[in-house]
Every structure is written in C-alpha cells, then in structure tokens.
Amino acid sequence: MSHHGEGNGDILSPRSKFYHGPYGRMFRNLPAHVPTIDLIDWSFFKGKLSDGLLDELKEFSRNFQDYQIARLIEKLDELLSDENEALINTELKRVVKEALEDTDKGREAILKLLALTMIEKGDLDQDNDNGNNDCIPAGYTYFSQYITHDITFDPTSSLMRFNDPDKIRNFRTPRLDLDSLYGGGPLVSPFLYDRNKEFGKLLIGMNLNVSVKARNGVRIKKRFDQLNNNQLIDTLLTEENDLPRNSQGSALIGDPRNDENVILKQLHLAFIKFHNKVLDDVLKRGVKGIQAFHEAQRLVRWHYQWIILDDLLPRLVSQEVLDEIWNLRKGQNTILPDEVGRQSDKAETRNSSECRNIPKLCFYQWRQQPFIPVEFAMAAFRFGHSMIRNNYKLNSQLERQSLTRLIHAGYLRENWTVQWDKFLNIKNSPEKPQASRKLNKNLSSSLGAISSSSNRDGIDNVAMRDLLRGYRLDLPSGQAVAHALGIPQKKILKGPELPLWCYILSEAGKFGIAENCEGKGGGYKLGPVGSRIVAEVIVGLVFGDSHSFLNVNPNWTPPYDSLGDKFELQDILNYAGVPLTDKEFAAP
Template sequence: MGTATSYSRAFALPPFAEHAPEVVAALLELGRANGPLDARDDLTMDPGLLAAEPGGGAQDTVSAFFGQFVSHDLSLDPRTRLARPADPFLTTNHRTPWLDLDSVYAAGPPALHFDPKDPALLIVGSNGQYEDVPRAPDGTTMTFDLRNDDTLMLSALHAAFLRFHNHVVERLRASGVTSFAAYRREVVWHYQWIIRHEYLAGLVEPGTCERATGLAPPGTGLPGTGLPGTGLPVELQIALRFGHAQLRPAYQVNNKLTAYLFSPDNPDLRGGCPGPDRYVDWRELLATNARPIRRSVCTPLFRLPRHANPAGDLPVSLPQRDLLRHLTWQIPSGQAIATALGIPVLAAADLAELQPYGLDRSTPLWYYLLAEAEVVTAGATLGPLGSRLLAETMLGPLADPSHAAPADWRPTLPSATPNHFTLADLFALAGVLDR
C-alpha cells in the first residue's frame, strides 16, 4: 500500500479572503455557540425525544459516522494550527490518500494492534458484552488512529472493521490462502466498493459518479486546473467536513442507551468510556435518517469535550474550527471553485446572512457547500459543486490500478444482493448486526 505524502491543491486560485483580524473575527462569529450555524437544539429535553425526531436527510444515520471514518483514513494533520497559514505541499499528511485503510492497518503486522499469537489477526477489545476497540489498561484506545475513538459510534465502527478483517482471514484461510496481502486486499476492495456504490452514491447528485470515474489519482489536480501535487487535495479535507451537519444532537444506540452526542452535564456518547451497555445496535442506526445537509449544525458540536479535541487548543466549537481551517490552507471561495469548474454559482441573495461579514460573494468553501445543498437539493444530497468536488477527488484513488480493484471487479463475499456489498453486509459478516 501507499506511504504518507504531503498534501496538495486541486485549484490554483486565490484564497477566499486575506488573513486579517477582521476575517478571523467574522469566522469566529459565524461558528460560535448560538450563532448563525447553531441549530439551537434544546438540550434540556430528554435525549430520547431528540433522538426520535425525524432526521429529514436522505442518508441513514450511519452515513455521517462512516464519512468521518473515511475522512480519518484519508487525512491526519496534527501539526498545522488553526488560522495560521501553512503550505500544503510542505505539510505531511500522516495518512495515505488511497482509501487503503491505513488508519486500521498502519504498515501491517507485526504491530501492537495485531494478535501476537496470530499476527494475521487484529486484536478486538471487549467491554464485557460486545466488541470494542483494543485498549490499554488505562482505557486509552490502541487503534492506530486515535480519532476513531472520539465517539461511541466511531469506536464501534472501527471495531466492526477489526472483526470484518478477522472474518475475511478465516474465510480465505479455509480456501487455502495464506498471504496477509491477500487478506488486506479483500477487505480494502470491499471497503472501496462501499465508498463508491453506497456512501458516495447516496450523497452526490445522480450521475455525478458516473461522469467522474475516469479521473486520475490524487495529486494530479482536477481536470483543467493544471496544478500537480503529491497527495490529498486540501479542498477535499475541507469538503469532507460537510458531514458535521448530518449529525444529530442525540442518538438511541441500543435499547438500553439513549444519550446526547456530547454533554458536559449528562452521560453522553463520547468515546473512551467502555461499558457493558455502551454498544451500537447498527440496525437501529441504519433504520434512522441523518439530518439534511444545510446551514445548521447540532448544538453539542459547539462545545467539544476534551476527548474529542486532544490538543486542547481553542476554540472548542467544531464549526469555528472548520471555518478557521480555511485560513490555514488558504482555501479558495466556493464561488471561485464553482466558476473554475463551470458550475452555476449561488446568488448573493442565497447567502444574504453573510453580507454583514463581507462573505456573501466570497464564501468559505465548507459554508458554501452547506448552503448549496440547502438551496439546490433541500439538503437531500450535496449540491452540484459539493457533488463534483467530493466525487472527483475521492474517485481518483478508486480508478488507480495500483491502489484499487480492477474496473471489472465485483464483490466476492456473501451479501444480501449478489455482486453488491454494503455496510450492512459488512456488519453481518463481522458479527455485529444481530444483537
């Protein structure tokens, strides 16, 4: 599989705004608690009532967490600082940009997260009743990517992939396969199929993926940009944050546990807190919908707990952090990128709430993608720019023969639909679907 690279750019365009105190202040105002982006969820309500509210999104609840898992597989940038400009070409991405599950495997065995008695198998932790990520004696996750323990749902998803890998090993061994590379390839190719045919297919406008499948791999830029690079475009790192708008303020994760996503005063669903009742009933989450993609972010995300922000730096509002990251990477505006790709640009009237901040005609990309989805599709999917940007930058690795399955490959593992494979199929083979 690949090795860590630098980041790159997809567009040779000027940043959406100058790095200036008034711009920082505007972004902080947009992303503050009780500000324009805050959904103002009533966190005095019983979390069960919030969890039962209709989601309204076209994707299931799992989609938002799977998107975070995929994002963690593509990008890890622990050194750049919010609102401090950095050169992506000189910044190391500690993940590979090839959708190869290096967030799970690292460099492969032997390593701490592989079973010393059988190095082909990954260690799966237990919290007493159901599977968990492996943990040190103090409860700290031993997963290769610590962020996959930010919430109970992410740690359960990571644990499902550990069990899925082990299932694949046992299945292939039974047919005489003894190569770890073959085990990992089988897992990765099914994971990539899910990304292309389930995750992206449910997020982007119809036909977008079909028009994008011939793109080159990461680092070669989007068509017509002429901007080479060596790794993941920083525009994709920003765009993937749209999933924060899909999150609900509370979830029923099983018939014994319903809680806020994060809460300073009540039991919540943060990671790192294993217990016999802290497991995910995936059927419950697959049967509920995410929130629609729009200019509205659930209230718990405006006050991240320390566990979800291990650096401990300010601000603690996730939307503020998302917006300030545009200054770090000097990201072009949504309008400029849409114009470069020949995509209709939102009218200034569609962004009128930004006029007091001077950002209605040159809008931070993340905010623009949320607004575009809300205006064009009522939040059912990403809009035309979000769809094309996400599909083209993510499908590049899936079209590269050195990192992905051949174009004519079809899933080989048992599934509910022949020649297809979904997250529900993965959960079933991992043994985490039926409780």
C-alpha cells in the same frame, strides 16, 4: 508572505500553490477568500439578545483576548439596544467595516461571528425532526468520518499557527487503504495484532460490564466515568467486544480519533472483526503466514473501496456528477489516461465491462501520485458536521443519549453496544433507522460545545474551527470555485462571497435534491460544488491507487452475499458479526 503572515519558523519552505504532495490544491490560481461583514446576519444577534447571546459574545471575547472583537461587542451592545433598523443596517456596518476588515484579526473575528450564527440554539438533548434527512441514515455520518480518518491525519497542526498545504504533513496515505486499521502491518505495527492467534489477526479488546459484581461479591456502584482502578476494571471486563487497549485504557488502534465517540469506535471494531473473519476464510484455502494476511487485507480493502464508490457516494453526490465521471458505465466513449492521473486527448471506444475502471476526472489531477486537496479535506469533505444529531438511540435497551455523552474515549460499556438497524437500513428489519440531519449550514446545537482529545486549540465550536482553518489555508470562496467548475449561473448562490466550507453546506441546503426524495427541497445531497469536489477526489484516490480493485481487477465484485440488491455497508457489518437487530442484541 501571504496576508496571513509567516508560517512556523522551524519548517520553512517556499510558499507555492503548485506544490504536489500529501496535501495540495485543486484550484491553484484562485485567490484566497477575504471575509467581509456582509457575511453576518445581524438579525441573528438582535433576535437572540434575550437568550443571553450578548453575554456569550462578551465571554467569548474575554476568553480569546481579542481586542477587535471586543470593540465589535461594545458596538453591538450599543446599537442593538436601539430599535432603529436603519441605524443597525448602516452605522453598525460602517463602524465594523472600519474596525475589522483591514486586519487578519478582524477578518477572523468576522468568521467567529459567522460560526456563532451557524449553530442552532436549543436544548443539547433534543433534535428538530424537521431537519431530518431521511434519505441518508445516521450511520453514514460516521462512516464518512471513518473515511476521513483513513486519508487525513495531521497531529501537529493547530489553529493557533498559520498553515500552508506545503507545511502540513499528512500522516495518512492518500489512498483508501485502511492504514488507520492496519497501521504498517503486523511486522511494522505489531501492537495492533494478536500474537496468541493466527498470524495477522487484529487484536480485539474486552467490554466493561458495570452491572456485574466484583470478585469479592460487592456490587460496583461507582459511576462508569469514575472507574480508574486497573484492578477493579479487570474484574469488569467480560466479553471481546471493544477496541484493544493498554493498561491505561488508551485504544491500541492506527488512529486514536476512532476511539473518540461510541458510534465510531464500534464501526472501527466492526472492521477489525470483518478482517479477522476474512482472514479465517483465506486460511481455509490453505494460504498461510504473511501471504494469508496480505490476501485478507486486499479483500478487506477492496470491499471497503466498493462500498465507498457504490454505496456512500450515490447517497451523497449528485447523480449527474457521478454519471459524468463514470460515463463509461453506460458504454460511452471514454478518455484513456496516457499516464496515471493525466488525461489523454485521444478517445477510444471500449465496451463498459472493459473500461469500468477509467473515470473522467476534470479537476482533480496529479503528476506522480495522488494528493489530498485542501479544498476537499478542509471544506468539501467536512459536510458531515452538518449531518450530526444532538442525540442518538444506540439500541433497543437504552434510552437516547446526548452527543456530548457519546463523545467518550475509553472502555466501551457493554450496554452501549450499537444495534445497527438503528443507524442503517437493514434488510428484513422493521426498524426505521435514525436519520442524519439535512445538509445545510445549520449545525446542531451540540456542535457549539464539542471537546475532544484531538482539539488542542481551545475552540469547542466546530463551525469556528472549520472556518478558521479554511481561512488560514487561503481557501478560495465558494462562488469562485463554482465559476471555476463551470457551474451554471442559476446554480450558483447569490449574495456575499462565502467561505468554501460554508458555501458547500449552503448550496446543499438549496440545491441538494435527492432523486428518491423529490419534492422535499434541498438538504438531501451535496450541491454542485460539493458533489464535484467530493466525487472527483474519492474516485481519483481509488483510481490513483495501483493496488485498488479499479486497477488490478476492474470487473471484480464482492464475493460475499449481500442482504439486499447490492453490496453495502450493512453487508460488511453483517459478515463481521456485529448486532444488526434487537434479536441479535443481548441486554446486559
């Protein structure tokens, strides 16, 4: 038994850190991180008492019926009203240490308090421009989320259970193969496909235009979120520009999470349209039926893999780490695999064009097939939570909308269509895209109150969910992982041992310096630990897929024209035919 107790009795299996499967571990020999009160910046609570934070903490403790945190709140109330700093720094820590550190509940209480300190206080509708990351446009925040949904999905997990990697089933393949788009294909998942069009075409749904008149001539005055009459809704469906839906408005897609916010659902829609256009191109070559579908699917997957490796990763990950992984791109000696996922001791020189597909993976290795490491899924690849803004401007016709309004599953309003030069650098567009937020441990205020259909734990604080999940999966501390990776001491954060997710965000804030944003400090890329984990796993997932372009045709390049110097996410959107600029965006 771990210090977290036993797992779900219905799915008993031996506890083993050497398990290889859909989920596993990169650092199997590192001990689990144990939270201590040294993680808490007590000055945060003292300075925020006037803002009602103490009442918030008390309400929090009542909601979760957490006796340990209730005791802590009482002591905070007593001691923080005293102006004696020495008392706060000594007596409080002593009491809290005795009350909390020796129990799971206490350690989780510490993480809950840490989570509260990570959420910025302020207006949910406002953003602090000083926290902008101009090096990464906001669209890549949601492309990263789209990738997450492609490779990880556990609809049965809950923070209210104790989870081990060998007790969590991943309902996604550990490959970048867009199974969240294709499902099992037209024969296995026919509900995703349009039977009235060419075989293999994905379904597209209809927009809601709430400004048009109903068929009886009466203008619809109801609020959009009050539209629940199927017959009334049918009168408002005007154009094929939404996800396909059933009669109750639920999206017919491979992953329901891709319908949870207005931006993400339109990115998924763009990939649907991209597939359909690629399929048209294949059909024009005389290929038909299931063969045409498979050829279009292959091309779409390869373009997707390409932009992840050549567009997204260079924006997020340290160039030094990428150079080490792709040493062969410079024509250097490389290490050839003697079997998939295991490195050989033999080095053989080949020119870069012949060896482009062989990455050097030092820490992400597998036996029979790739797996999703929990250090990646539950920590490193959750960097995107720090990039989320409080509000976004969807298009030139609409005012800025708060994140809380954009988190909406259901029919897409016609006037909420995304104009993509608001989110990406679009060639020849004068529009400057909205920036993502800097990569650091300060999350936007909206993330303290996020509710969604996939959140079954009653915890709306995103930081709290991430920290608790990492703790219950026995993730090591960030410093322990940094040492295991051989990171130089000067690039390892000092201070108390941090949970891995919190450490990765914190090191990004200090060491995440982008080459094109020099002189601006950190927060523009992932730091050493985050870069290494994200880069090795993403590259490894492509390399470990025998059907990826790296293995089938390593010299392949996207055949479609690019708007800029290289093929990027903007080019997929452009070919899909979604609105890139205000000239293409028709106001309702």
